[in-house]
Amino acid sequence: MILNWIKIFIYHLKQNKLFSFLNVLGLSIGIASVIFAILYWNDEQSYDAWNPNKENVFLVANQMSENTFWASSSAPIGAAIKEKCSEVASYCYLSGNYESDLIRFKNKKVQSSKIVLAQKNFFEFFPFEFIEGNQKSALPDENSISLSEDLALQLFGKETALGKEVLFQNKKLIVRGVYK
Structure with missing residues (x-):
């Protein structure tokens, strides 16, 4: 029975070469897209994975315009946020760039x-x-x-x-x- 299915598969491949090529191409692009999406997701999730405090460490970002955000702040912002938000336990300044x-x-x-x-x-x-x-x-x-x-x-x-x-x-x- 399996031998019969293989013969039918080969027959259809020979009869519909363009259609078969497009199916294989679409399947290949789909599989490659899923692989790239998984690799991207893993990379995004790995940035802070080493830090056991990652759930409690946040970066303050400033919205400069509708689509522009800067990951830098002025010095007094840490004390002001700690004063206004009881959830903030501590803050740390560091230079934004290496x-x-x-x-x-x-x-x-x-x-x-x-x-x-x-x-x-x-x-x-x-x-x-x-x-x-x-x-x-x-x-x-x-x-x-x-x-x-x-x-x-x-x-x-x-x-x-x-x-x-x-x-x-x-x-x-x-x-x-x-x-x-």
Whole structure:
């Protein structure tokens, strides 16, 4: 019986070549579209997947025009929102864009393209795992810096980075933490 169905299928393919081609083409486009939609959805869902606090961390966006939104705000907005909305427990400012600059340690210069200037409570919102130091002591003042594991390895090699002084934008900063 199956052999008979295969013969009928081949017969119809030969008789209706254009129709068969269009059916296969439509099916292929449909399957490819579903695959791309799933890949896009997975990518969109993965941005904050690493953060256990993702349900409680929000970005304030400003509507500049009907179709234009900016993910940046003025400094007083955090305190104002916390005052007006009892649901807001805390807020954290950080520079909106990654900066790219040199970080110097003695004679070593390392170009880093993912530098974020942030408040001292940054690691409460984004709980990176620390290799050296901890979240609470990572940014105690404006003369502190926390480095990624890769950047610390480039600057200090196998030595401990904690307590060392680096130069960033002609400002001396003390390394208070190294995170993964």
